[in-house]
Structures are given as C-alpha cells and as structure tokens.
Amino acid sequence: MSLLTLRSLDISFRSTNGSIKVVSDLNLEIEEAEVFGLVGESGCGKTLTALSIMGILPQNAFAEGEIIFKGNNLLTLDRESMRKLRGKELSMIFQEPATSLNPVLTVGYQVAEVLTTHMGISKKEAINTTIELLKAVKIPSPEIRIKEYPHQLSGGMKQRVMIAMSIACKPSLLIADEPTTALDVTIQAQILELLQRLREDMKMAVLLITHDLGIIAENAQRVGIMYAGRLMELADVSELFNNPRHPYTIGLLESLPEEKGTPLKPIPGFVPEPDRLPPGCKFSDRCRFAIPQCKEKEPELIPLSIASNNSNHSSLITHHSSLHFVRCIRASEKLWHF
Numbered sequence: 294m295s296l297l298t299l300r301s302l303d304i305s306f307r308s309t310n311g312s313i314k315v316v317s318d319l320n321l322e323i324e325e326a327e328v329f330g331l332v333g334e335s336g337c338g339k340t341l342t343a344l345s346i347m348g349i350l351p352q353n354a355f356a357e358g359e360i361i362f363k364g365n366n367l368l369t370l371d372r373e374s375m376r377k378l379r380g381k382e383l384s385m386i387f388q389e390p391a392t393s394l395n396p397v398l399t400v401g402y403q404v405a406e407v408l409t410t411h412m413g414i415s416k417k418e419a420i421n422t423t424i425e426l427l428k429a430v431k432i433p434s435p436e437i438r439i440k441e442y443p444h445q446l447s448g449g450m451k452q453r454v455m456i457a458m459s460i461a462c463k464p465s466l467l468i469a470d471e472p473t474t475a476l477d478v479t480i481q482a483q484i485l486e487l488l489q490r491l492r493e494d495m496k497m498a499v500l501l502i503t504h505d506l507g508i509i510a511e512n513a514q515r516v517g518i519m520y521a522g523r524l525m526e527l528a529d530v531s532e533l534f535n536n537p538r539h540p541y542t543i544g545l546l547e548s549l550p551e552e553k554g555t556p557l558k559p560i561p562g563f564v565p566e567p568d569r570l571p572p573g574c575k576f577s578d579r580c581r582f583a584i585p586q587c588k589e590k591e592p593e594l595i596p597l598s599i600a601s602n603n604s605n606h607s608s609l610i611t612h613h614s615s616l617h618f619v620r621c622i623r624a625s626e627k628l629w630h631f
C-alpha cells in the first residue's frame with residue numbers, strides 16, 4: 294500500500310466570478326521511504342498541492358477529491374486529528390525559510406516546541422533532543438546556537454533549523470518545497486545531501502518540490518512533471534531522462550544547462566494564468582509539436598504502453614509506481630532523440 298495517494302485532486306480559489314481551478318485531476322502515489330519529485334515552472338500549482346496535503350490551504354482556496362495518507366482521507370479528517378498529524382506524521386519545509394521561523398523566539402525554543410507539542414516529552418528532554426537534532430543537521434556548536442534568534446543565522450543555517458524542526462518527530466512524509474532555492478550553490482548541495490542522509494536514516498518518504506530537473510536527477514526516484522495545474526508526465530527518474538515523451542518535459546530537459554558554454558534553450562512563452570488556459574491540451578499554445586487536434590480535447594494522463602497501443606484506457610485510473618504515464622496525444626511518436 295502506498296503512503297500517500299492523491300486521487301482526482303482539484304484545488305480551486307473562490308473569486309467574485311465563481312471559482313478558479315488551479316490544480317486539476319491530480320493522481321499520484323508516494324511509496325514509503327521514496328523520494329518523489331514534483332517539477333514544474335512557477336505558478337503550476339506545486340506549493341498549493343503541498344499545502345493541500347498539509348491541510349493548510351489559504352482561506353480562499355479549497356480542495357476536492359481524495360488525499361489518502363496511511364489509509365485516511367485527509368480532506369475529510371477533523372481539524373484536531375489533522376493538527377495532530379501535521380508536524381508529527383507529515384511535515385513540510387517551506388519555500389522561504391527566512392519567513393517560516395518566528396523572529397522573536399530563539400531557534401532552540403522553536404525546535405523544542407515541536408517536540409513538546411507532539412511527543413509529549415518534558416521541556417528538559419526536548420532541549421536535549423533539540424541539541425541532538427541540530428547536531429544531526431550539522432549546525433556547529435548547537436549548545437550555543439539554541440539560544441540565538443533567526444536573524445543571527447545565515448540563510449543556510451536557518452534552512453538547517455527548518456529541517457531540524459521538520460524531522461523532529463520522525464515524520465513518515467516530509468514535503469520539501471524548493472528547499473534550496475534561496476541558497477547559493479555550495480550550500481544547496483550540502484542541504485540536499487543532508488536531506489538524503491536523514492531520509493535514509495529515518496526511512497521517511499520525501500515529496501521534493503522544485504523547478505529544477507537537475508536536482509531531481511540526483512535526488513529522486515520518481516518524478517511528476519506538472520504544467521498549469523496538471524500532471525503531464527509521471528515516471529521513474531531514469532526513464533524520464535532517457536525516454537521523455539511529453540513535449541513539456543522535453544522542453545524542460547532542453548533548458549537544462551548541459552556543459553559550460555552550451556546555450557540554454559528556454560521554453561518559449563509563459564505559463565498562462567489559471568483562468569486563461571487554452572482549450573484542449575493546456576501546453577498546446579507553447580508546444581512546437583502541437584497539431585490541430587491538440588486544441589480540441591484535453592488528453593488524459595495514460596500509461597505510455599496504452600498510448601502506444603492506441604487501445605481503450607478508460608478503466609485505467611490507478612497508477613502503478615513503475616509505470617510511465619503521459620498526457621499527450623503524440624506520446625507514442627517519440628518526438629525527441631538524443
């Protein structure tokens with residue numbers, strides 16, 4: 294059984310002219326102890342997906358469908374049970390570490406508070422565990438650091454504190470939303486390595502959110518490519534890199550820096566606003582492989598084997614972890630070659 298299953302997940306915002314859907318029909322499974330990468334350009338709905346799993350969507354947003362975590366649908370769970378899960382079983386490292394720590398409390402207090410709230414241990418025990426946790430995330434002199442305030446720490450150190458907080462209760466699932474975007478390249482590598490090591494030690498699953506396929510190549514086992522609130526492709530990481538089938542994935546791969554001096558090929562155009570999506574395939578207006586049918590009907594996300602056989606697929610909604618899924622009517626054509 295998978296640890297987390299998203300089934301037909303939609304996320305919408307209420308607006309004066311009705312609701313606007315920003316995430317549509319998201320289906321995916323995350324297995325225990327795996328790193329699942331969620332990739333896409335800015336605005337495609339990655340953070341909202343994470344917030345919906347955590348049960349902390351903004352006031353004006355709502356989720357429909359199912360978010361099954363350890364057998365419970367989180368969308369129907371009462372507030373108190375959800376609050377208990379959050380921080381303990383499910384935790385999240387946010388996109389902006391600087392704004393996620395409370396500036397008026399010491400970092401030691403903030404980590405210890407997670408422990409006293411969720412683990413029912415004494416303050417003294419919590420402080421000792423906090424020191425251990427800060428050591429585990431490689432913060433030097435943790436005994437001194439626990440008495441410091443966030444502004445006294447560098448960006449990389451703040452992110453380590455955030456990681457310490459998020460793993461304090463040994464969650465089964467850690468959501469890391471662009472955990473290294475705000476950091477410089479060397480610190481980025483250190484933080485990713487730290488996350489990998491902790492994941493192996495603690496056997497936790499990680500939902501790694503990033504716009505950078507390079508990070509996915511080195512850190513994830515499976516990956517979902519998101520565009521305009523939809524999953525466009527879903528595959529094992531090596532399969533995705535060796536045999537990409539969605540033109541959007543191909544575009545992302547082409548825009549990766551290969552060697553120094555190779556010119557980058559960014560995907561032309563912009564991600565459309567959620568209320569101005571084109572009819573048919575949502576990527577069709579930026580797609581160099583688009584044909585007239587692409588604008589008529591939105592393709593479903595189906596297994597590549599079925600796309601290639603052109604057979605009937607309507608009964609296939611469930612996802613198998615080792616399969617390759619694509620949402621493109623030209624998926625069988627292998628549009629891209631090395």
Ligand SMILES: Nc1ncnc2c1ncn2[C@@H]1O[C@H](COP(=O)(O)OP(=O)(O)OP(=O)(O)O)[C@@H](O)[C@H]1O
Pocket residue numbers: 306315333334335336337338339340341342351353388504566567
């Ligand atoms: N509070 C809000 N009210 C209305 N629309 C919102 C709100 N928050 C996000 N959105 C819209 O929802 C869409 C998805 O946003 P989300 O933050 O999930 O994107 P993202 O993939 O995390 O992007 P980024 O890479 O920039 O973090 C965007 O089009 C965004 O404009």
Ligand SMILES: [Mg+2]
Pocket residue numbers: 339340341388470
């Ligand atoms: Mg985001």
